[in-house]
Amino acid sequence: MPESATGVALNTIEVRFTGGMLALNRLLMTLQNKRMPVAGFTLGGDSDGMRATILLDCPPEPALRYTALISALEDVSEAGPAKTIEVALVETSQDWREPAERSGVEAHEDGGTVLASGEPEKVEAFLAALGGGVEDVVRLGPVARPDAGGGV
């Protein structure tokens, strides 16, 4: 489970809803009104409606309560836990393919920068495996795992 800036594990929930902007407005208002500790928010859409992926900076128990609250909204068809990924942009002169394979991250090289992505703990393991071979690293995330429909 990824760790937040406050040291509390982040919990990710995915919310599927219909009703367009009015429903989105209600969802955002609920997040604000109930003071949910939102650490990230990604919005996507497909033919079934909209999909918001929300990172909550709180332990699992309140995250479950917040999920119950969100799922009670009339526009929401589904709300539940979702997976996150972390992306690392790594500069290294050593072999990265074998550590990537061992850690279970997706990785490729583009213009001398290795782009590695996967579940946060796997990315962590990948970077640890590279050890002192890492010359520079930029870490993005955790972010919601992209799914059909893409983010906006």
Added chain:
Amino acid sequence: MGQTVENTALNIEYKPRTGSEAMCEALLDEGVEYLFGYPGGAIMPFYHALPDYPLKHILTRHEQAAAHAADGYARATGGVGVCVATSGPGATNLVTGLATAQMDSVPLVAITGQVGRPAMGKDSFQETNVMGMTLPFTKHSFLVEDPDELYPAMRRAFEIARSGRPGPVLVDVPKDVQLAATGDNGYRRLREAPPPVESPGLERAAMLLRNAKRPLILAGHGVTLGSAEKELRLLAERTGIPVVTTLLGISAFPDDHPLYLGWPGMHGQASVNRAIDRSDLLFAVGMRFDDRITGAAHKFAPRAKIIHIDVDPSELGKVIKPTVGIAADAKAAMRSILGHLDNAPDSGEGCKQWREELATSQEPERRRKESARGEYGPIQVMEAIKSVAGPDLRLVTDVGQHQMWAAQFFEFTKANSHITSGGLGTMGFALPAAMGVAFAYPEDPVWVIAGDGGIQMNIQELATIRDFGLNIKVAVLNNGYLGMVRQWQQFFHNRRYSETPITGPDYEQLSASYGLAGRTVRDGDDVEAAVRWAEEQEGCTILDFHIDPEANVYPMIPSGMSVNEMIEEDGA
């Protein structure tokens, strides 16, 4: 379109209709009898259609009052209250009423007119984004832009308002949609919330109830909303466990029952607060651990395991982490627990000693009440009203000191006979809410108890009350102050009574100007005779009780503190 539709339930034939007619039809199909509202430009098509339908519209004198009246009607009947307003200021005036209903989980449907679709988003005359404005305190809202969606949206609004945890739903209808021709009803029922299933939590709750030595049942508004008064009583009597209630739970359990202790919280009985402090098990049902109950939440019921039952799963663990949390309707959950208890020996004897301890702990309060009984003041007023009006009385209180005195000293023996604004604490609630109660139960005596601050916030409704001949009796506890704020200033701001002294009208003359009867009552007057006089008058009557300006509500647990910091009397 083009065919005649028959409403078989009411045997009324409808012709193909406009949006407004579809709205009226939906109201009829939902069994609505009363609507409380105020017309205006953007809702005129609806008001044009209204007289053609057997719906009774109550013209209030302010939209806020319409919302409170619908709220009072809903609280009294257990059904859905309906209020109507126009766009812009009409809609904004509803806001306090919607927030009041949301906080206390009261099912309301608020219908607002909106400017026509072509005018929307252009800062048109009397245009407001009422849907956006009310998002935080509506359970759901509709802005109906497709005339064919109007009837289904209206029906869905009712279903959402009353399902699960009840709440207010807004239906905002542009003026041109009200005028447009509509198609078939096309209404599909929403998915119903599944009934509570047998859960291991219920069995565990039953086991905890059996084994506890110092248990308490803490019953909230959810018991009344879920019509679970009978199950509550059965559970208490089956287990012998004493019952306390939240402010909104008052009258969910009869005050004169030997197992009833009272209510806890900031102004609850000291003995009840101490009982919670000492209890080893708190069976909390249909309540949400409001901060006025818990004070410092981390010090609340420190020795108790907590069973928390609420229909809204997001309430479980919000304030107090339960030992057993059960998301279920109060009635179904208690029925199931009773079923589990049937297989066990009676545990009533198990907490006999606890009940005796509690009875002893209440003695000083009983003695204090006895000694105060002879003094002119709130206790005398409450007792006189109860004694004269009788057991069928429904009491509607406003917000402030008088609200606490009524809750403390009035004995509620009839289910759902105490109606007040709890969560939002809305001054001005009582008079219009009492109208809703009086329409719901025209045969029952209805009394309003209000302060001299709150009564002036919606006093214009005396005209509505007079027009409909409502037999509402009003007791104003007049201390010349915004009393509760003054009390806080006395305790926590070194008696700096900043802007709390308040004047008001001569209530006798005010009553007369509305064509009503009114009387002033002062120290030395016969309180019971005055109440009897009010009861004998036809229609609404106002009694203006001039009471001690610096009378305080005791006990008091200062905000955010615990039972150990309770102030019990003057100088304490």
